[in-house]
Amino acid sequence: MPITDVMKKQLAQRRKLFFKICLKCGSKNSISATRCRKCKSGDLRLKNRALAAKK
Numbered sequence: 682m683p684i685t686d687v688m689k690k691q692l693a694q695r696r697k698l699f700f701k702i703c704l705k706c707g708s709k710n711s712i713s714a715t716r717c718r719k720c721k722s723g724d725l726r727l728k729n730r731a732l733a734a735k736k
């Protein structure tokens with residue numbers, strides 16, 4: 682079985698990129714979250730999606 686380091690790297694990068702940041706409290710939320718799990722604010726932004734689009 683070949684070592685799929687590149688795939689692991691890509692997966693890790695995707696995992697890193699696929700979450701949302703709360704604009705109010707700055708906590709991490711899942712990509713599917715519509716509201717912050719901490720403060721229930723709806724002001725979420727996507728994290729670094731531009732990086733993922735480059736590759």
Ligand SMILES: [Zn+2]
Binds near residue numbers: 704720
């Ligand atoms: Zn929040």
